[in-house]
Amino acid sequence: MKLRLPALLLGLGLSIVAPAPAAAYPVDCAILLCLAGGWPSSTQCAHARAVFIRRITPWPIEPPLQIWNCPMRATVRGAARPLARLFDISARGDPLPRPAEPGASSELHLALDRADIDISDPAFDVVRSIRVFEITHQQRRNREGDCKSWSRVYLGSYGAQGDYSRRPSSLSAVPAASDLAIPADCSSYRHRSVFVEWRDHEGRYGHEEVHY
Template structure:
């Protein structure tokens, strides 16, 4: 009886103990590893993908993932407990440096006594959403936004909508990423 009570107490302590830090570390590593593999179908990668999208969709958005390095694992979890930084300038992290968050904003309107017009912009930001640049910015076009655009990484990506007559305003976000072999991919568009 005493062993069962001790086992139950240890189980509760394990469930309520240090897992929050381990959980944050684990999901960031899962996001990076699954992204490098193109988010292959699995429970872990599906959860990593959902977490990444949940981070980038609020405004202001959060980086798609945090730092994943063994140096940050606490000693109590079996790591060195150091303060080392992950050097992403090394060639083996080139795939990580090709990660971009792509923002789309478009609207359709009718100025007084003029035909319908469209405005749209595509903005590409680094994986931390710190450095951003516009890929396209169009104001007062008499035609809807086109079906596709070319990203910074050379991918042809479809716009979130066709910009038809009934699309009066659209705001969406996606993540463009490369895997460790240099293949590029992207998430679907998420409207917010």
């Protein structure tokens, strides 16, 4: 599937001025489209971003984009591509489309917890750009003057088809944009946060950090 986001973002511009209610389509479709467009100002995108951030706010920590809940393999008109159809839905507030009948499309049908179409095209790199860091670090000097520190970092990321995985990582992998600032002199320090970063369709960097 060859998708050209600049053309689709024109559709997103239409959704900004349309009076469609935010609940008229799955919020994960809105997250995908709004993130790709750099979170433009609109009621839909404000709601989508709030859900995106709420999901990484402990506890529990969830994948901020759950693309498997966005029905891109939906019945479409003519040759309309799935994301083009999603722009159409968000702009007009249509009812959710019915899934296509099995065997009615040559699109790749994927398993649970993945996109229901093939999203390996570079147009969907916005999905794979999302990374979630769960960061915990503590340090102090004990009575003997020894530096004692403890840290735990997990990294959540998306695979080629939008599948989300979480694995152990390290402090050195934490992006510089994080508020993590470990004192070099081993003075008492404690940091607990969830940090999420992403890039929109033009490669512009964005991030958010939730402390707890």
